[in-house]
Amino acid sequence: MVAAEIGRSALFDSPPVWAADLPKIPSPPQLPEQYDLLDAIRDLARPTANLIKIEVKRDGTVSFALPRSDNGQGIITSTQMIIAEEMDLDVDQVKVTLADARPELVFNQLTGGSSTTFSTYTPIRVAAALAKGRLLGAAAAQMEQEMSFLTSRQGTITGQNGESMGFGELTESAASPNNEAVEVVLKDREKFRVIGKSQNKTDARAIVTGKKKFTTDLKIDDALPTVICRAPDHNGFPKDASNLDEIRSMPGVTDVAKVSTGYAVRARTFGQCIDAVNELKVSWKDGTAAGEDDDSVLEKIRKAELPLAAPDAGGDTVEGEFVFYFRSGSPLETNCAVADVRKDRAEIWAASKSPIAAQYQIAKDLGLPQNKVTFHVMEGGGSFGRKLFFDAAQEAAECSKKFGKPVKLMWTRADDSRQGRTHPMATSRIRAVVSDESVLSFEMRHTSVATEINPGLSEGVSAVALKYPGGNIFLSENIWELTQITPYNFGNSTRFLNEVDMRFNTSSTRNIYSPDTATARELMVDQIAKKMDKDPYEFRSEFTKMERWRKVLDRAAKEADWGKSMKDGTAQGIAMHIEYKGSAACVVEIDCRPDTVNRKIRSARTGARVTKVTYVVDVGLVINPRGLEAQMMGGINDALAMTLTAGLHLRDGHFVEASWDNYFYTRQWNTPPEMNIVIVDDSEAPEPGGAGEFGVAATCGAVACAYARATGTVPDHFPIYHKDDLPFEPYPTVPPIPPSPTNGLEKTF
Amino acid sequence: MPEQKFTINGESVTVDVESDVRLLWVIRDLLGITGPKYGCGINVCKACTSHINGKAFNPCSVKVGAISESDEITTIEGLADTWDGGDLHPMQQAWIDKDVSQCGFCQPGQIMAAVAKVRECQREGRDIDDDAIEELRNICRCGTYNRIREAIKAGAEEM
Numbered sequence: 092m093v094a095a096e097i098g099r100s101a102l103f104d105s106p107p108v109w110a111a112d113l114p115k116i117p118s119p120p121q122l123p124e125q126y127d128l129l130d131a132i133r134d135l136a137r138p139t140a141n142l143i144k145i146e147v148k149r150d151g152t153v154s155f156a157l158p159r160s161d162n163g164q165g166i167i168t169s170t171q172m173i174i175a176e177e178m179d180l181d182v183d184q185v186k187v188t189l190a191d192a193r194p195e196l197v198f199n200q201l202t203g204g205s206s207t208t209f210s211t212y213t214p215i216r217v218a219a220a221l222a223k224g225r226l227l228g229a230a231a232a233q234m235e236q237e238m239s240f241l242t243s244r245q246g247t248i249t250g251q252n253g254e255s256m257g258f259g260e261l262t263e264s265a266a267s268p269n270n271e272a273v274e275v276v277l278k279d280r281e282k283f284r285v286i287g288k289s290q291n292k293t294d295a296r297a298i299v300t301g302k303k304k305f306t307t308d309l310k311i312d313d314a315l316p317t318v319i320c321r322a323p324d325h326n327g328f329p330k331d332a333s334n335l336d337e338i339r340s341m342p343g344v345t346d347v348a349k350v351s352t353g354y355a356v357r358a359r360t361f362g363q364c365i366d367a368v369n370e371l372k373v374s375w376k377d378g379t380a381a382g383e384d385d386d387s388v389l390e391k392i393r394k395a396e397l398p399l400a401a402p403d404a405g406g407d408t409v410e411g412e413f414v415f416y417f418r419s420g421s422p423l424e425t426n427c428a429v430a431d432v433r434k435d436r437a438e439i440w441a442a443s444k445s446p447i448a449a450q451y452q453i454a455k456d457l458g459l460p461q462n463k464v465t466f467h468v469m470e471g472g473g474s475f476g477r478k479l480f481f482d483a484a485q486e487a488a489e490c491s492k493k494f495g496k497p498v499k500l501m502w503t504r505a506d507d508s509r510q511g512r513t514h515p516m517a518t519s520r521i522r523a524v525v526s527d528e529s530v531l532s533f534e535m536r537h538t539s540v541a542t543e544i545n546p547g548l549s550e551g552v553s554a555v556a557l558k559y560p561g562g563n564i565f566l567s568e569n570i571w572e573l574t575q576i577t578p579y580n581f582g583n584s585t586r587f588l589n590e591v592d593m594r595f596n597t598s599s600t601r602n603i604y605s606p607d608t609a610t611a612r613e614l615m616v617d618q619i620a621k622k623m624d625k626d627p628y629e630f631r632s633e634f635t636k637m638e639r640w641r642k643v644l645d646r647a648a649k650e651a652d653w654g655k656s657m658k659d660g661t662a663q664g665i666a667m668h669i670e671y672k673g674s675a676a677c678v679v680e681i682d683c684r685p686d687t688v689n690r691k692i693r694s695a696r697t698g699a700r701v702t703k704v705t706y707v708v709d710v711g712l713v714i715n716p717r718g719l720e721a722q723m724m725g726g727i728n729d730a731l732a733m734t735l736t737a738g739l740h741l742r743d744g745h746f747v748e749a750s751w752d753n754y755f756y757t758r759q760w761n762t763p764p765e766m767n768i769v770i771v772d773d774s775e776a777p778e779p780g781g782a783g784e785f786g787v788a789a790t791c792g793a794v795a796c797a798y799a800r801a802t803g804t805v806p807d808h809f810p811i812y813h814k815d816d817l818p819f820e821p822y823p824t825v826p827p828i829p830p831s832p833t834n835g836l837e838k839t840f
Numbered sequence: 841m842p843e844q845k846f847t848i849n850g851e852s853v854t855v856d857v858e859s860d861v862r863l864l865w866v867i868r869d870l871l872g873i874t875g876p877k878y879g880c881g882i883n884v885c886k887a888c889t890s891h892i893n894g895k896a897f898n899p900c901s902v903k904v905g906a907i908s909e910s911d912e913i914t915t916i917e918g919l920a921d922t923w924d925g926g927d928l929h930p931m932q933q934a935w936i937d938k939d940v941s942q943c944g945f946c947q948p949g950q951i952m953a954a955v956a957k958v959r960e961c962q963r964e965g966r967d968i969d970d971d972a973i974e975e976l977r978n979i980c981r982c983g984t985y986n987r988i989r990e991a992i993k994a995g996a997e998e999m
Contacts, residue, residue: 163943291939298944299932301875301916308874342858360865423981424945472945473981504880728983752884760974762985835901
């Protein structure tokens, strides 16, 4: 009734008649409260979700090839746990690898939107339960006992008289010669002994001994190092080069050729590739942002801003406008791939979150049938969204074809920073109308450089999103519509996105919109609370739409000792964020005193220091608390960089940053000395929600609010230090790669 | 091509390569020892941190020709052998106990830097506290800094 009325008032632009009578005006549910991106991705995967198999081999080992991409988020470990739980095994008895590209899975090999566990949890359990059921059945037949009397533990099935058989002995008789429909009963949650218990990452030992293999660590015959000489402009493309013969005669160099994105050099070592790339004399076409800079892009965004249209319902207006500059999505492992392209087939090795789309595109590029391209999914050295794009694999395939030899292609750090994927520049404008004790309306208008959605994801999400009213819109609008929730009872609450396609290489960088929208929203929530003379926490608690969300907020306030006495120049800030089927609340303490802000560290951005973070998160069912905590920790440290220190500066058509000493991602001297991550372990939600990106948005909001409260100034752009002088001299764009120093032995400790 | 001779992880090696190639590429591309990672090539990210004669250094920024035959290089693969007892160095064990690693790409460099920092503090009679840890410049893009701190302190206890 109320919802219908609100809907009508939104349509007809008139004030709701009862507006004056209610202190808190309920906002109707926004789409993602009922159906969000996780639902969309799971629905896409559903038709092929059961095309998976858990293998029990004759030697008793249990293995599973997970059709997802692990770049450190720990899904291999959590998948081992899920299988171990259902099959009554120990975690280390289950071997999980990443599946090669399997085109028959269609949309079910995509890793993104923090959707993995939500979409794979039940199908993997079903497969495991099925396998265990067949093994028990086979044991029962051989022992001539009722199945229900048998017990199974650590891969051994024990009968009533103490006789036992291993999974390995039973696997052949357990196999079914025909396809048949079978019903399985999944283990009761009350009986879980693995799920919900903290488990260390199972590759920890391989990592700390240097044995874990990343793409560039592979030893593929004759796959020699290859680096591309890239344009000075962002997305500039090559015309020609004048000194190829000279380059070919440089030490170690085996091949040089023009490719789509520049000139590729293959050599005995990466160092020799880099030296040769820096000697190349190439003429370039303009890039896609030629001549543009931060200000000119911002101007174009402003021209595309949608109007705010609050209904004239009386009351006071609270407004804010915030600018979010470009931020880099580059992980520590730079973009890379190994390719071995032959006349009739190709083999690719790369970390990829959309290997089917990659395989399809590479096959098309090479003129091969898709089934002649084998795509091995490697574990990645971080992704945060970057590995939704498979440009390195495409380039490696192109280079290998051109040279007629295998290649190990790697982007340099400068390439990743200047030509890589970025969080798009955007503005967020908010207008709220406040009357006495009520918020009558809350409008958000987010305007952004277009976010490129990976083809593997966009096709699917668009197809699903078409099902809801007004769904036939821009691809990224779908992601927006399926993710954005304003979690408060703010009457007529709307949020719209408009995007300007300016041909930047953009992508999700540990979420797309939410870090920015949460920053803008939560800063405005503080402003509204101030207007009503209410405490920021109490105001949020009062206006939160759902009880489950309020619990998390209240817990955060309690854990953080909200409202405690703070010294001048320091403050607490609080924020909440709803996404991924869960809820999160964050309280930070920030120190903005001059001695802290002005502390000097060589080649660093110091500034305000977040001294403590309290983060409470309810993701529903928790598979691995320790892994979940790690994801929150990473998200929190990302949020500090996003909000305070780490921006890309566009000047004359290129990003100036080319080093980690230019792009100020969080370092030890920025990270909060105190961090208290609280995981709700009695969630009312029965399923596992999303985790990978969930630490970022609420922290961004809390840091921004704390900064505003500590300094008395509401920041209007992010990162907050983006417009300060650069504490570095930018590297030239030609030659494209900063040369390696030679004084390393003077810097030992 | 000149011959480069040095000791790495206890083994004497001879490599035919130009003397100006940075040691990182000799280690990774020619010797096939891949624990030290490339993250920047300009001695900033510290993902390649290894030890030379027991001290932390970054082979991305040293010409192979600057290494002498008597120099002993240790990468993450050889760290445990520099420690008496157990098949892991206490810092590696602390890293496992504290579940530090996410993707793990930076962690070989983090561990090698941490070991050297603890030894430096021991030499100088300083505590391995937050101030000492904040001298470490290693990037962890997964953002595990807080667990790295815990692990360094725990590992230092055992050193």
